[in-house]
Amino acid sequence: xxxxxxxxxxxxxxxxxxxxxxxxxxxxxxxxxxxxxxxxxxxxxxxxxxxxxxxxxxxxxxxxxxxxxxxxx
Amino acid sequence: xxxxxxxxxxxxxxxxxxxxxxxxxxxxxxxxxxxxxxxxxxxxxxxxxxxxxxxxxxxxxxxxxxxxxxxxxxxxxxxxxxxxxxxxxxxxxxxxxxxxxxxxxxxxxxxxxxxxxxxxxxxxxxxxxxxxxxxxxxxxxxxxxxxxxxxxxxxxxxxxxxxxxxxxxxxxxxxxxxxxxxxxxxxxxxxxxxxxxxxxxxxxxxxxxxxxxxxxxxxxxxxxxxxxxxxxxxxxxxxxxxxxxxxxxxxxxxxxxxxxxxxxxxxxxxxxxxxxxxxxxxxxxxxxxxxxxxxxxxxxxxxxxxxxxxxxxxxxxxxxxxxxxxxxxxxxxxxxxxxxxxxxxxxxxxxxxxxxxxxxxxxxxxxxxxxxxxxxxxxxxxxxxxxxxxxxxxxxxxxxxxxxxxxxxxxxxxxxxxxxxxxxxxxxxxxxxxxxxxxxxxxxxxxxxxxxxxxxxxxxxxxxxxxxxxxxxxxxxxxxxxxxxxxxxxxxxxxxxxxxxxxxxxxxxxxxxxxxxxxxxxxxxxxxxxxxxxxxxxxxxxxxxxxxx
Numbered sequence: 001x002x003x004x005x006x007x008x009x010x011x012x013x014x015x016x017x018x019x020x021x022x023x024x025x026x027x028x029x030x031x032x033x034x035x036x037x038x039x040x041x042x043x044x045x046x047x048x049x050x051x052x053x054x055x056x057x058x059x060x061x062x063x064x065x066x067x068x069x070x071x072x073x
Numbered sequence: 074x075x076x077x078x079x080x081x082x083x084x085x086x087x088x089x090x091x092x093x094x095x096x097x098x099x100x101x102x103x104x105x106x107x108x109x110x111x112x113x114x115x116x117x118x119x120x121x122x123x124x125x126x127x128x129x130x131x132x133x134x135x136x137x138x139x140x141x142x143x144x145x146x147x148x149x150x151x152x153x154x155x156x157x158x159x160x161x162x163x164x165x166x167x168x169x170x171x172x173x174x175x176x177x178x179x180x181x182x183x184x185x186x187x188x189x190x191x192x193x194x195x196x197x198x199x200x201x202x203x204x205x206x207x208x209x210x211x212x213x214x215x216x217x218x219x220x221x222x223x224x225x226x227x228x229x230x231x232x233x234x235x236x237x238x239x240x241x242x243x244x245x246x247x248x249x250x251x252x253x254x255x256x257x258x259x260x261x262x263x264x265x266x267x268x269x270x271x272x273x274x275x276x277x278x279x280x281x282x283x284x285x286x287x288x289x290x291x292x293x294x295x296x297x298x299x300x301x302x303x304x305x306x307x308x309x310x311x312x313x314x315x316x317x318x319x320x321x322x323x324x325x326x327x328x329x330x331x332x333x334x335x336x337x338x339x340x341x342x343x344x345x346x347x348x349x350x351x352x353x354x355x356x357x358x359x360x361x362x363x364x365x366x367x368x369x370x371x372x373x374x375x376x377x378x379x380x381x382x383x384x385x386x387x388x389x390x391x392x393x394x395x396x397x398x399x400x401x402x403x404x405x406x407x408x409x410x411x412x413x414x415x416x417x418x419x420x421x422x423x424x425x426x427x428x429x430x431x432x433x434x435x436x437x438x439x440x441x442x443x444x445x446x447x448x449x450x451x452x453x454x455x456x457x458x459x460x461x462x463x464x465x466x467x468x469x470x471x472x473x474x475x476x477x478x479x480x481x482x483x484x485x486x487x488x489x490x491x492x493x494x495x496x497x498x499x500x501x502x503x504x505x506x507x508x509x510x511x512x513x514x515x516x517x518x519x520x521x522x523x524x525x526x527x528x529x530x531x532x533x534x535x536x537x538x539x540x541x542x543x544x545x546x547x548x549x550x551x552x553x554x555x556x557x558x559x560x561x562x563x564x565x566x567x568x569x570x571x572x573x574x575x576x577x578x579x580x581x582x583x584x585x586x587x588x589x590x591x592x593x594x595x596x597x598x599x600x601x602x603x604x605x606x607x608x609x610x611x612x613x614x615x616x617x618x619x620x621x622x
Contacts, residue, residue: 004481011486012455015474019458022466030466061476 002053081168081325084210089137091227097251102241105131106426108255110268112224113140114205115394115411116261117212121159122419124221126542128426131253132222133244135229135267139213142371143204143289146321146329147405150190151496151521152412153197154537154597161215162197165208169201170322175304177490179475181311185485186303189493194578195524196535200304200493202323205408233258233271233390240389257422257435258390261415266396272387278380279454281401283461284334287373288349291327294365296320296357306490308460308475312355317460319403319490320356327370330356331402333461340374377401379450379457385414386439393418398446400453403460403491410449413496414442420543420595424619434620437504445497452492459489496521499598506592506601506614514584522547522597525579527572536579539564539572543595544615549580550587555608560615561592594618 008014021037022030042051096103107123109116112134120130148156148165156162173190176183189199216222231250232243240255260268269276297303297320305320307313316333323329332352334343342348349372357365381398385391394411418438424430462468477484499519501507506518516523525536539545541562548556551568565571566579567587574580583591583602592601592614601614616622 004483006483006486008483008486012452012489012492015459015470015487015489016455018470019467022464025466027465057481061480 001047001050002057004057081207082210084139084206085141087139087210089213089224089226091137091247092225093246093248094223094225094251096253097246097248099251102252102254104239104254104256105129106256107131107422108133108240108242108253108258110134110230110258110260111262111394111396112209112213112216112226113261113263113394113411114145114208114212114408115415116259117209117216118155118159118412119259119261119393119415119419120222120224121161121212121216121219122416123423124216124219125159126419126423127221128423129221130223131255132216132224133228133230133242134224134226135262137226139209140205142373143206143323143327143329145205145208145405145408146202146323147409147493148201148203148208149405149409149494149496150195150197150199151494152409153201154521154524155412155416156212157197157538158416158597159212159215161211164211165203166197166201168207168211168324169203170302170324171198171201172302172304172322173199174301175306175490175493177478177488178305178307178310179478180309182479184475184478184488194526194576196526196537197524200405202321202329204323204325204327207324208408230262230267230271233268235272235388235390237388256389256426259418259422260390260392260396261394261411262396264395264399266392268390269382269392269396272390274382274387276380276382276397276399278378278399278450280378280380281376281457281461282336282463283457284336284338284340284343284374284376285402286332286334286338286343286349286352287371287375288330288332288353289323289327289370289372290330290353290367291325291370292362292365292367293326294357294362294367296328296360296362297322298361308471308490310359312359313352317490318356334374338374344372344374346372379454381443381446381450384439385442385446386435391418391435391438393442397442398450400449401457402453403456404449404453405491405494406449406453409494410445413445414438416596417442421620430619430621437620440503441499444500448497449494456489456491460491504594504600504618504620506610506617508602510602510604512584512602514582516583516591516599516602518599518601520599522591522593522599523579523582525574525582526576527566527579528575529572530570534572536564536566536572537597540593540597541595544618545593546611547583547591547593549583549585549589556590560612592618 107130109132120132123130156165176186229245231245234241240258307318319331321329385397393414400406421434462471474487544561546561546563548565552565556563590606594600600618
């Protein structure tokens with residue numbers, strides 16, 4: 001259901017736009033931006049099973065890695 | 074410094090003799106159609122290309138030695154194809170370490186591997202690693218064998234004056250100063266270009282606040298499992314925490330290690346062998362080699378900027394290579410794009426100097442290579458931003474991408490350890506004739522012609538080897554009589570007496586049917602194509618590609 005194969009038009013264009021969107025924001029503002037971005041994209045996707053899968057995949061990846069950037073191992 | 078193996082000349086020790094030129098004794102300043110400033114890879118490639126086209130060139134270099142240190146080491150497929158045209162491709166590839174596979178690591182885990190030549194049927198590998206002094210040495214040997222090239226070592230430009238008709242240069246030598254006049258001057262004198270300074274011009278852009286250490290080490294031990302010839306890149310490895318490390322194999326048992334140091338590093342301290350050796354030891358301890366003997370060949374601590382001149386042409390003075398543009402090293406887009414500048418300029422300069430094309434054709438050099446420089450700068454800037462995130466949130470996303478990449482294929486495409494040099498597809502405007510017929514695939518007008526294995530009457534060959542010195546008409550299927558012309562070389566694939574496309578890769582890459590034709594420029598860029606070409610359309614396309622209309 002959740003497509004984790006590459007599906008973007010252009011990886012580098014997207015990544016640059018993502019980082020650019022955060023330019024000159026404080027860390028708190030960046031968190032706010034990220035939260036709004038998740039909600040916007042979730043609405044765009046719409047399908048609940050896909051969203052549940054995405055949430056589970058993100059959560060397990062964070063817990064599995066154990067040393068994310070915010071919590072350096 | 075250790076000696077090179079006996080089979081090769083020691084290019085690092087080689088000194089070229091200064092010789093007094095008759096121009097220095099002339100009563101009035103001598104005139105030359107083309108003067109090239111700088112005998113580095115770009116200046117030498119340009120000189121050879123022009124000389125092969127029958128243009129006499131004078132090359133002035135302020136030094137009398139080749140590159141000090143290995144410097145640029147990654148030479149891309151496109152550059153090798155250019156070296157083939159210049160008559161020294163085999164020497165480069167025979168000496169270099171060919172590679173196409175890269176591996177990316179995050180902390181102590183392998184994230185993924187990529188292969189830069191995922192498809193067969195290309196003569197040249199995606200990359201070779203070869204010390205810059207070999208590349209310059211092989212180019213210099215080729216240049217010295219050509220009658221049309223005169224290289225004047227220890228000739229330093231100290232003054233420049235441009236009029237509508239010519240450029241007058243003042244040159245300093247061990248015998249004092251002399252003047253000479255030139256129809257065109259090409260400044261290939263590197264990132265700190267004296268020519269640029271004399272003309273009051275600038276190269277502007279973004280300076281990155283980070284420092285890197287290059288350490289070239291020599292060891293007979295094997296650092297990669299199974300003797301692999303691969304590019305290895307680590308994000309945040311245990312042996313060099315919080316920074317990146319890049320490892321490349323070079324010829325002569327030399328390895329290039331590139332350590333990110335961070336902006337706060339002290340360049341003077343970091344360059345001391347006693348501080349470099351422990352960093353290398355930490356890397357080796359994590360490799361199959363473990364605790365092996367090595368010697369330090371060359372080291373450099375550097376920062377970099379992505380920048381370019383606003384215009385690459387200023388009247389009769391043209392800028393090529395690092396003098397015109399600079400990139401970060403991630404992507405191997407420096408020397409490669411410089412050699413590509415040279416080949417874009419050479420055929421145009423030859424036509425203009427020979428009176429076969431208008432001066433305006435040289436404007437297209439600037440237009441096309443400024444476009445390519447922007448692409449190179451964009452790619453190398455993005456890679457640098459990924460490798461060295463400049464904000465907390467940028468680092469968070471970087472690490473999220475790396476974290477996801479272990480499990481999810483999509484995230485691997487977002488990982489950016491350098492988008493490695495490929496030739497730019499030039500804009501559809503300018504010298505290209507827009508498509509009127511429908512085609513699929515990547516070989517659009519502006520792209521570099523694709524290679525393929527072919528078989529001719531004399532045996533196996535490669536498509537790119539069959540292209541002419543000037544324009545080539547690549548015709549698929551039976552060619553009509555008019556397809557033969559003195560205005561271009563005609564290469565027939567698949568027709569009677571033509572080259573046979575035994576693997577079908579040429580037909581596939583060019584999306585060809587019987588009657589399909591491509592017009593290819595002297596620098597191997599495609600400039601027009603048709604499903605049902607007419608002589609009239611072809612001549613018009615040729616005029617467009619040479620600035621005559």
